[in-house]
Amino acid sequence: MVTKPETDQPDNWERQLKKGWLELAILASLRDESLYGLEILRRLEEGTDLVVAEGTVYPILSRLKAEGLVETKWVEGEAGHPRKYYRLTSAGRSRAAAMARYASGFLGSISRIIAPLLAKGEK
Amino acid sequence: MVTKPETDQPDNWERQLKKGWLELAILASLRDESLYGLEILRRLEEGTDLVVAEGTVYPILSRLKAEGLVETKWVEGEAGHPRKYYRLTSAGRSRAAAMARYASGFLGSISRIIAPLLAKGEK
DNA sequence: AAACTTACCTAGCAATACAACGTATAGTGT
DNA sequence: ACACTATACGTTGTATTGCTAGGTAAGTTT
Numbered sequence: 001m002v003t004k005p006e007t008d009q010p011d012n013w014e015r016q017l018k019k020g021w022l023e024l025a026i027l028a029s030l031r032d033e034s035l036y037g038l039e040i041l042r043r044l045e046e047g048t049d050l051v052v053a054e055g056t057v058y059p060i061l062s063r064l065k066a067e068g069l070v071e072t073k074w075v076e077g078e079a080g081h082p083r084k085y086y087r088l089t090s091a092g093r094s095r096a097a098a099m100a101r102y103a104s105g106f107l108g109s110i111s112r113i114i115a116p117l118l119a120k121g122e123k
Numbered sequence: 124m125v126t127k128p129e130t131d132q133p134d135n136w137e138r139q140l141k142k143g144w145l146e147l148a149i150l151a152s153l154r155d156e157s158l159y160g161l162e163i164l165r166r167l168e169e170g171t172d173l174v175v176a177e178g179t180v181y182p183i184l185s186r187l188k189a190e191g192l193v194e195t196k197w198v199e200g201e202a203g204h205p206r207k208y209y210r211l212t213s214a215g216r217s218r219a220a221a222m223a224r225y226a227s228g229f230l231g232s233i234s235r236i237i238a239p240l241l242a243k244g245e246k
Numbered sequence: 247a248a249a250c251t252t253a254c255c256t257a258g259c260a261a262t263a264c265a266a267c268g269t270a271t272a273g274t275g276t
Numbered sequence: 277a278c279a280c281t282a283t284a285c286g287t288t289g290t291a292t293t294g295c296t297a298g299g300t301a302a303g304t305t306t
Contacts (some may be wrong), residue, residue, distance in 0.1 A: 013218075014225060016143030016262070019293055021233065023136060028236045038253060044183040048232040050171065056294055058255055063293095066162045078304035081253040096137075100240035102137060107230050117223035125305040139293065142262055161284060179263055181286055203272040250305075255298105262293080269286075276278085 018050060021058055022101060025050050027088065027096040030070065036083035037061060069095050071109060140204060141173060145183055148173050150211065150219040153193065159206040160184060184209060192218050 024042075029035060029043045041057050051086045064070045069092035076082040088098065138216045145167075152158060164180050167173045167232040186191045191213035211219065 001131060012261085013143065013162060013222060016146070017222075017226065017229060019142040019262075020136065020139030021136060022294080023237055024140070024233075025285070028240055031239060035220060036253080036263080037255095048236060049229050050232070053295065053299090054254080055296065062255085075301095080251065081301065083253070096240050100137060100237040101139075101301080103140065103237055104235060104241060106140060108174050109173070110147075110226060110230060113148055114223040114226055117151055117219050118227060135292080137264070142293075145263080159284080160286095176264060177267095177285080178265065178267090178287080182263085185286085199271095203282065204270065206284070248306085251303085257296105257298085257299075260294090261278105261302080262291105264290085265288105267286105267288080268283085270284085272283085274279100274281080274283105276280105 020101075022050060022052065022056070022062070022098045024096070026057070026060060026064065026093060027069065027099065028088060028093070030088045031096065034073075034077075034085040034087040036085050058116070064092070068092075144226075145173060145175065145179065146187070147219070147222045149180070149183060150192065150215060150222065153209060153211045153215070154219065157196075157210040159198075159208050163209070167231065178180040187215070191215075 025048060026040055027039055029047075037045065037057060038054070040061075041052060041054065044052060063071070064086075065072060068089060069076055070086045071089050073085050073087070074082050075085055138178070139202075146165055148164055148171060152163055158166065160180060163184075164175060164177065166174060184193070187209075188195060191212060193209045195213050196208050197205050197212070198208055
């Protein structure tokens with residue numbers, strides 16, 4: 001019989017809270033400059049709580065391209081493997097702005113909800 | 124040939140951004156009082172941007188109970204159908220506090236990310 | 247030429263949210 | 277007695293997401 005952890009994924013909910021926000025984070029990281037895949041990944045690790053794996057970022061980038069929110073350009077040289085640089089399209093820029101506006105309201109709601117839970121004494 | 128909307132679900136990403144946060148919102152709504160299913164749903168509609176359907180709330184409540192985060196009590200009278208009241212357990216209270224702490228940091232990250240996107244002129 | 251590094255990509259799986267249904271109890275109208 | 281409505285709880289199937297665990301490709305180092 002295998003000792004199988006039943007509810008022993010104490011940070012499962014952490015993963016779930018991040019769902020959907022990666023798309024916004026990636027679009028936001030491309031606002032001012034073109035970046036390539038792994039570079040985006042590193043920006044997210046440094047600047048946010050959104051630590052992700054490669055297998056997470058690339059599918060999202062493919063999706064964004066399929067939706068016409070970003071466009072790509074291969075660049076050779078500089079490094080071993082050629083890099084695929086991603087750039088926001090105008091549609092991507094609009095989407096990023098719309099998501100940011102929605103997110104702003106959403107964050108306000110959540111802030112109000114969790115305020116009482118953050119009071120000292122609640123552990 | 125069918126006229127099929129390709130990327131015409133303009134608010135699909137809205138749904139995705141909410142993923143995972145309902146659990147926190149529900150736990151938070153139960154902090155001070157016991158509520159029953161539909162009452163929780165109405166609180167969320169009034170107090171937050173988290174407009175949800177019944178088919179969304181009940182499975183989550185079942186999950187929370189299975190995890191031991193809430194406990195239930197049937198109450199008859201008052202209304203037609205007996206109501207199932209949900210109450211936080213001590214484990215649920217701890218979880219709510221932990222999620223709130225994590226969420227607080229997460230909200231900060233997202234705020235920093237989207238700040239440039241909210242500047243006027245971005246539409 | 248073998249090993250390492252950087253970079254990109256692709257199944258298959260688990261978890262979530264939702265629409266659309268179904269069930270149960272009580273009250274109201276005729 | 278019968279249909280109708282309102283309230284409340286529950287379930288099934290589908291679409292979407294993110295992740296683990298692999299694989300491919302190009303160039304540099306030893």
